[in-house]
Amino acid sequence: DAGVIQSPRHEVTEMGQEVTLRCKPISGHNSLFWYRQTMMRGLELLIYFNNNVPIDDSGMPEDRFSAKMPNASFSTLKIQPSEPRDSAVYFCASSLEVAGNQPQHFGDGTRLSIL
Amino acid sequence: KQEVTQIPAALSVPEGENLVLNCSFTDSAIYNLQWFRQDPGKGLTSLLLIQSSQREQTSGRLNASLDKSSGRSTLYIAASQPGDSATYLCVLPSGGSNYKLTFGKGTLLTVNP
Secondary structure (H helix, E strand, C coil): CCCEEECCEEECCCCCCCEEEEEEECCCCCCCEEEEEEEECCCEEEEEECCCEECCCCCCCCCEEEEEEECCCCEEEEECCCHHHHHHHEEEEECCCCCCCCCCEEEECCEEEEE | CEEEECCCCCEEECCCCHHHHHHHCCCCCCEEEEEECCCCCEEEEEEEEEEEEEEEEECCEEEEEEECCCCEEEEEEECCCCHEEEEEEEEEEECCCCCCCCCCCCCEEEECC
């Protein structure tokens, strides 16, 4: 079975540019999560979708960050405008359901560098 | 606020040894506890999930235990192999949530051939 697929794997761009990260969850999973991992702060939950609806976006750092899930098989995380402090590894994860305590399955992440 | 502590931060063992990784947490009102491994440049791979009503889970050479009353979990790896080298993370839901996870800082395990 295909796991969670993220693209691109690496992104290097200049400050001020728009960045779009993409995620395809595991088919049949109805919960999707975006995380950010840095050395200083570890893994942080940015936003959680259930059945394509954003349930908790309290972790989104500021208005420059936005996330969408137009359908059950695709989600994007957008940063506009990007800043050097946004440099991190961004992970997408999905799970079968949250209420049933199912494990979250992670993609390989997008390593983002903002120059 | 849930706090997760993992000891040791790093561990180096020769191949074939049995080993134990430790995790402690402050809030015992949890739905479950997960152990993940993370390989360099990769995402997290779920190894074991223990429901709050369970005491342990086993998968192959891995055994995870959960003692909610003392706020502790251990991950036991039997007959370690070089392929087990990775960072192991203890992860729990926090703040009464069943989706908002708190991650330990991990134990970096190196198994030497």
